[in-house]
Amino acid sequence: MKPKPGDDFIQRRSAQNKTVLQYADKTMKRFLNLDHNAYAEGRLPAKSKELLGLVASLVLRCDDCVKYHLMQCFDQGVTDDELAETLSIGLIVGGSITIPHLRRALEFWDNLK
Amino acid sequence: MKPKPGDDFIQRRSAQNKTVLQYADKTMKRFLNLDHNAYAEGRLPAKSKELLGLVASLVLRCDDCVKYHLMQCFDQGVTDDELAETLSIGLIVGGSITIPHLRRALEFWDNLK
Amino acid sequence: MKPKPGDDFIQRRSAQNKTVLQYADKTMKRFLNLDHNAYAEGRLPAKSKELLGLVASLVLRCDDCVKYHLMQCFDQGVTDDELAETLSIGLIVGGSITIPHLRRALEFWDNLK
Amino acid sequence: MKPKPGDDFIQRRSAQNKTVLQYADKTMKRFLNLDHNAYAEGRLPAKSKELLGLVASLVLRCDDCVKYHLMQCFDQGVTDDELAETLSIGLIVGGSITIPHLRRALEFWDNLK
Amino acid sequence: MKPKPGDDFIQRRSAQNKTVLQYADKTMKRFLNLDHNAYAEGRLPAKSKELLGLVASLVLRCDDCVKYHLMQCFDQGVTDDELAETLSIGLIVGGSITIPHLRRALEFWDNLK
Amino acid sequence: MKPKPGDDFIQRRSAQNKTVLQYADKTMKRFLNLDHNAYAEGRLPAKSKELLGLVASLVLRCDDCVKYHLMQCFDQGVTDDELAETLSIGLIVGGSITIPHLRRALEFWDNLK
Numbered sequence: 001m002k003p004k005p006g007d008d009f010i011q012r013r014s015a016q017n018k019t020v021l022q023y024a025d026k027t028m029k030r031f032l033n034l035d036h037n038a039y040a041e042g043r044l045p046a047k048s049k050e051l052l053g054l055v056a057s058l059v060l061r062c063d064d065c066v067k068y069h070l071m072q073c074f075d076q077g078v079t080d081d082e083l084a085e086t087l088s089i090g091l092i093v094g095g096s097i098t099i100p101h102l103r104r105a106l107e108f109w110d111n112l113k
Numbered sequence: 114m115k116p117k118p119g120d121d122f123i124q125r126r127s128a129q130n131k132t133v134l135q136y137a138d139k140t141m142k143r144f145l146n147l148d149h150n151a152y153a154e155g156r157l158p159a160k161s162k163e164l165l166g167l168v169a170s171l172v173l174r175c176d177d178c179v180k181y182h183l184m185q186c187f188d189q190g191v192t193d194d195e196l197a198e199t200l201s202i203g204l205i206v207g208g209s210i211t212i213p214h215l216r217r218a219l220e221f222w223d224n225l226k
Numbered sequence: 227m228k229p230k231p232g233d234d235f236i237q238r239r240s241a242q243n244k245t246v247l248q249y250a251d252k253t254m255k256r257f258l259n260l261d262h263n264a265y266a267e268g269r270l271p272a273k274s275k276e277l278l279g280l281v282a283s284l285v286l287r288c289d290d291c292v293k294y295h296l297m298q299c300f301d302q303g304v305t306d307d308e309l310a311e312t313l314s315i316g317l318i319v320g321g322s323i324t325i326p327h328l329r330r331a332l333e334f335w336d337n338l339k
Numbered sequence: 340m341k342p343k344p345g346d347d348f349i350q351r352r353s354a355q356n357k358t359v360l361q362y363a364d365k366t367m368k369r370f371l372n373l374d375h376n377a378y379a380e381g382r383l384p385a386k387s388k389e390l391l392g393l394v395a396s397l398v399l400r401c402d403d404c405v406k407y408h409l410m411q412c413f414d415q416g417v418t419d420d421e422l423a424e425t426l427s428i429g430l431i432v433g434g435s436i437t438i439p440h441l442r443r444a445l446e447f448w449d450n451l452k
Numbered sequence: 453m454k455p456k457p458g459d460d461f462i463q464r465r466s467a468q469n470k471t472v473l474q475y476a477d478k479t480m481k482r483f484l485n486l487d488h489n490a491y492a493e494g495r496l497p498a499k500s501k502e503l504l505g506l507v508a509s510l511v512l513r514c515d516d517c518v519k520y521h522l523m524q525c526f527d528q529g530v531t532d533d534e535l536a537e538t539l540s541i542g543l544i545v546g547g548s549i550t551i552p553h554l555r556r557a558l559e560f561w562d563n564l565k
Numbered sequence: 566m567k568p569k570p571g572d573d574f575i576q577r578r579s580a581q582n583k584t585v586l587q588y589a590d591k592t593m594k595r596f597l598n599l600d601h602n603a604y605a606e607g608r609l610p611a612k613s614k615e616l617l618g619l620v621a622s623l624v625l626r627c628d629d630c631v632k633y634h635l636m637q638c639f640d641q642g643v644t645d646d647e648l649a650e651t652l653s654i655g656l657i658v659g660g661s662i663t664i665p666h667l668r669r670a671l672e673f674w675d676n677l678k
Contacts, residue, residue: 013668016668016669016671016672017668019668019671019672019675020667020668020671022671022675023645023648023649023671023674023675024649024653025268025646025649025650025653027260027263027264027650027653027656027657028649028652028653028656028667030256030260031260031653031656031657031661032664034205034253034256034257034260035205035661035664037253038201038202038205038253039202042194042198042251043192043194043195043198044164044195044198044199048161048164049198049202051157051161051165052164052165052168052199052202052203053202053206055165055168055169056168056169056172056202056203056206056207056662057206057662059169059172059173059434059436060172060173060206060207060662061514062626062662062665063665064665065206065661065662065664065665079156080475081155081156081477082156082157083475084475084476084477084480085155085156085157085162085477085479086157086165087480088151088476088477088479088480088483089151089152089162089165089166089169090165090169091434091479091480091483092147092148092151092434092435092479092483093166093169093170093173093178093434093435093436094169094173094434094436095398095430095431095432095433095434095435095436095437096431096432096434096483096487096517097398097432097433097434097508097509097512097514097517098434099484099487099517100514100515100516100517102472102480103465103468103469103471103472104468106468106471106472106474106475107468107471109475110471110474110475126442129442129443129445129446130442132442132445132446132449133441133442133445135445135449136419136422136423136445136448136449137423137427138420138423138424138427138494140424140427140430140431140486140489140490141423141426141427141430141441143482143486144427144430144431144435144483144486145438147479147482147483147486148435148438150479151479155477169436170436172660172662173436174288175400175436175439176439177439178435178436178438178439193249194251196249197249197250197251197254198251198253200254201250201251201253201254201257204253204254204257204660205253205257205660205661206660206661206662207660207662208624208656208657208658208659208660208661208662208663209257209261209291209657209658209660210282210283210286210288210291210624210658210659210660211660212258212261212291213288213289213290213291215246215254216239216242216243216245216246217242219242219245219246219248219249220242220245222249223245223248223249260657261657264653264654264657265654268646268650269644269646269647269650270616270647270650270651274613274616275650275654277609277613277617278616278617278620278651278654278655279654279658281617281620281621282620282621282624282654282655282658282659283658285547285549285621285624285625286624286625286658286659287401291658305608306362307364307607307608308608308609309362310362310363310364310367311364311366311607311608311609311614312609312617313367314363314364314366314367314370314603315603315604315614315617315618315621316617316621317366317367317370317547318366318370318547318548318599318600318603319547319548319549319618319621319622319625319630320547320549320621320625321511321543321544321545321546321547321548321549321550322370322374322404322544322545322547323395323396323399323401323404323511323545323546323547324547325371325374325404326401326402326403326404328359328367329352329355329356329358329359330355332355332358332359332361332362333355333358335362336358336361336362364607366599366602366603369595369599370596370599373544373592373595373596373599374544376592377540377541377544377592378541381533381537381590382531382533382534382537383503383534383537383538387500387503388537388541390496390500390504391503391504391507391538391541391542392541392545394504394507394508395507395508395511395541395542395545395546396545398508398511398512399511399512399545399546404545418495420494420495421495421496424494424495424496424501425496425504427490428490428491428501428504428505428508429504429508431486431487431490432505432508432509432512432517433508433512513627532588533590535588536588536589536590536593537590537592539593540589540590540592540593540596543592543593543596544592544596548596548600548630549621549622549625549627549630551597551600551630552627552628552629552630554585554593555578555581555582555584555585556581558581558584558585558587558588559581559584561588562584562587562588
């Protein structure tokens, strides 16, 4: 079976997560758990929450976080137009300093599809 | 007529905007215009865009920006639960350093209602 | 009884915390709890953890967070010299942009004593 | 003699600086000295250096730092147009999150004149 | 013809820009255009504007942005001494956290020449 | 002799430092010197200072800075538990945006041992 784009990213992440859990104290474990749960379907749909996570990751300029939320957005059926509007808000709020992250985000999205 | 909460904030902002326009060059004017348009109803509803603006403002820790988007969220009919879920994502992404801004955000929201 | 420096800060904070809890969802409540527990005595003494919280707050330039950790440092018996060395590391790491926060930090500390 | 705009800011700053020096260790003192010298006339004119300090302060969103450099820019004869172009670059690089700081910057500049 | 240092960087950037334009909405396109125009010769010479862009990029710690402005600075005839003074201001404002970016900046500059 | 983990990192860093010194002006040289001295044994033990440097680097999300302080922490005899508690404070203060840096930090630490 051919590897899908993003597989690489997921594998590295998964290996690193094992190392994290090996060293993690209770605070760290609880936080990681809390982080996971924050995006669960609630009053806001899971899709909206992923877009919130995406825009927050873009303005804080974290490529790995952007990639992770792009994969979730893809699974949630976010369209190209919805993505563009979300990233545009991030770009306006965060300024030109986010452009290199925007480039890598859209390159990753283009490969995902 | 009794002043509404947020009136104060709007008035100061509006006076400052006049000063900005007095000094602004073309780049500045265009950016301000672009910023205004980025939140208009599109493929994503205006309400979703305001929540995106809010979470971006919280993680970047800008009280004035948070207040502005809270007022827009209020006008768009965002509920307490939707607000809490949005701010929670900002809190998880941005960490405890956002707590003072979260406090001021919810104090402002409580006054708005 | 004469009010002590910092009383004002604590009162406002405590009133705001009530508002936060009124709106908080489960994620927010859990995070606030986790944040509280992260500074408890562990393998590292509580005093060391407060200094870690202080330097992190200074480089991220959050005045309220700095004040909070200064009060905890004061209760943990941090000396003037230990404080200066901690703030100096924050200043070197974070640069001159932290200076206004450093000024307010030392003004607050001076009042605390 | 009528107080000039900015006098207030300078006085508070100067009082705080005394407190800083009272607690400062050698590292802190050396850094403050280094910070002062970095803007001295060199291969780049002092005026250019103040504009560099201003744009860095704006994108890092430090109001006190912005005010300080605005006063230096004023003394160096920076014109309204040069100021607008400098702030516009900061706005484009730093995004809409800098707008509240831009508003306060131009309000302060308007009072200075 | 031998490839010049920076060619690699420009090629990747240019390929990514094509992907960006493929997904960009009107807001994104306008911002990219505005960003491009902000550095045009005005009351401040283009060279001064590139130095402003460089220092803003350094304190915000964006390697790609730093590289881009270094190439523009090189084309504008910025000297080694002018560059050092500009980067020093960024280092003082932004602190030791900018040092890894400073290292990569000067390595890139050294290759450009 | 087998290369130790971190050797690679140190070599690149050392080569880049030579380039930095080649271009550095007096301000830059003095800052680099000051940065080096800030972590020397003082009223606070060198080990505590390295933990302060580490947490500051994590919340500011600088991988190279984190790696450098991890190597110093290792030399100062920091235990796994002390490291976990320090990183947990950084994670709580800085939020989920620090997680990718936390992963790389613990991967590096695991290799160091």
